[in-house]
Amino acid sequence: MKLQFSEKDEAFRAEIAGWLKDNLTGEFAQLKFRGGPGDEHMFPEERKRWEQKLAEGRWTCVGWPEQYGGRGLSIEQQVIFYEEYARAGAPGRMGHIGDGLAGPTIIAFGSEEQKAKYLPGILAGTEFWCQGYSEPGAGSDLANVKTKARFDEASGKWIINGQKVWTSLAHESEYCFVVARTDPDSVAHKGLGFFLVKMDQPGVTVRPIEQITGTSEFNEVFFDDAECDAGDIVGEPGDGWKVAMGLLGFERGVSTLGQQMAFQNELDEVVKLARENGAAEDPQIRQRLAQAHIGLKLMRYNSMRMLSGDKGDGSLQKEALIYKLYWASWHRDLGELAVDIMGPEANILPEAPYELNRLQSLFLFTRSDTIYGGTNQIQRNIIAERGLGMPKEPKW
Numbered sequence: 001m002k003l004q005f006s007e008k009d010e011a012f013r014a015e016i017a018g019w020l021k022d023n024l025t026g027e028f029a030q031l032k033f034r035g036g037p038g039d040e041h042m043f044p045e046e047r048k049r050w051e052q053k054l055a056e057g058r059w060t061c062v063g064w065p066e067q068y069g070g071r072g073l074s075i076e077q078q079v080i081f082y083e084e085y086a087r088a089g090a091p092g093r094m095g096h097i098g099d100g101l102a103g104p105t106i107i108a109f110g111s112e113e114q115k116a117k118y119l120p121g122i123l124a125g126t127e128f129w130c131q132g133y134s135e136p137g138a139g140s141d142l143a144n145v146k147t148k149a150r151f152d153e154a155s156g157k158w159i160i161n162g163q164k165v166w167t168s169l170a171h172e173s174e175y176c177f178v179v180a181r182t183d184p185d186s187v188a189h190k191g192l193g194f195f196l197v198k199m200d201q202p203g204v205t206v207r208p209i210e211q212i213t214g215t216s217e218f219n220e221v222f223f224d225d226a227e228c229d230a231g232d233i234v235g236e237p238g239d240g241w242k243v244a245m246g247l248l249g250f251e252r253g254v255s256t257l258g259q260q261m262a263f264q265n266e267l268d269e270v271v272k273l274a275r276e277n278g279a280a281e282d283p284q285i286r287q288r289l290a291q292a293h294i295g296l297k298l299m300r301y302n303s304m305r306m307l308s309g310d311k312g313d314g315s316l317q318k319e320a321l322i323y324k325l326y327w328a329s330w331h332r333d334l335g336e337l338a339v340d341i342m343g344p345e346a347n348i349l350p351e352a353p354y355e356l357n358r359l360q361s362l363f364l365f366t367r368s369d370t371i372y373g374g375t376n377q378i379q380r381n382i383i384a385e386r387g388l389g390m391p392k393e394p395k396w
């Protein structure tokens, strides 16, 4: 197992760190450490301009192949990119769903027309995407989606009806990728389609959901005879499950590996507060801080272990399957530790609106870490079935 990056990779690290130092200034300086999970509602317009700044430097979509405008970076370099991005305190990416999910999916499964139509806006940081998977009755059980797509011969368009929920950043997005049933009589993962749907049209209504943090980063999205061009289904009708699962592979993949640097920033803040308010004198708190530190190191070396198996085809070792479960649980524990260190200062008003400090916000948002992108329980199923080869969960 390798424990260090190569000289070439370290030179790349210096390049991205230097660019961020030179460019995260002026109007963008206020965005430092803003816009991350729990803070995604902040500075949307400024963060969209930051996306365009990144694009000027060719720092959007760095993992995409060069032929599609990316940098074609190796997995190692992508991890370095995300590490340095977080270390510099660069803002939460408004474009992360397009860059990390929609784009790679269109590249892998889309038609040439779809690539030409959608990739340039993502690359340029001018068009933003949201993810229309979850529904009131279909979260972990994604194959249970009820939203329907019917092809209308007269208009030559797909007509979409149904409801999505928890759609992050839908209110800031130009497009949504929607999993919908193309065969109304189908069940489970059969008869689905994967659609690229324009948000700004009469048939789409976005209703914000107020979160425990008092903010609204995600939404309910209603499709009432929303239209989608015939050419905007990815793959064939009925192929939707394959495309949707391909996308989840990107979601749980490489972009999450670099987030340890952001976690380090948070842990540093927690340690600083513990020193300042005297909590660090409590041996139990000290022990938990040490455990948090060890957990972060474990994450780091596990990443290196996964990268050691890079087969050059962009795929990670099987160990990658443990990653989501590990970081989500670690982060939840850090949120609880932050609250214990804050003591009475952690209390909030019984109802919104309230001003949260960063650690209160961290604690409240980490309640969702073990849910989104696949719950802890689902991650355990994945580890058991795909990683350890155990028998599949019975389905009734």
Ligand SMILES: Cc1cc2nc3c(=O)[nH]c(=O)nc-3n(C[C@H](O)[C@H](O)[C@H](O)COP(=O)(O)OP(=O)(O)OC[C@H]3O[C@@H](n4cnc5c(N)ncnc54)[C@H](O)[C@@H]3O)c2cc1C
Residues within 6 Å of the ligand: 130, 131, 132, 133, 134, 136, 137, 138, 139, 140, 141, 165, 166, 167, 168, 169, 218, 368, 371, 372, 373, 374, 375, 376, 377, 378, 381, 393
């Ligand atoms: C902050 C946040 C942002 C999100 N953003 C988006 C987004 O942009 N787009 C989108 O489409 N979705 C989004 N989601 C939704 C997210 O993907 C779902 O919440 C998640 O998949 C869980 O589904 P559910 O909420 O329906 O819970 P359920 O699936 O109803 O699960 C409830 C409980 O049952 C357990 N459970 C369910 N099935 C099993 C099983 N087979 N074995 C063992 N335990 C099981 C779960 O682990 C959980 O504890 C977001 C969620 C959050 C919290």
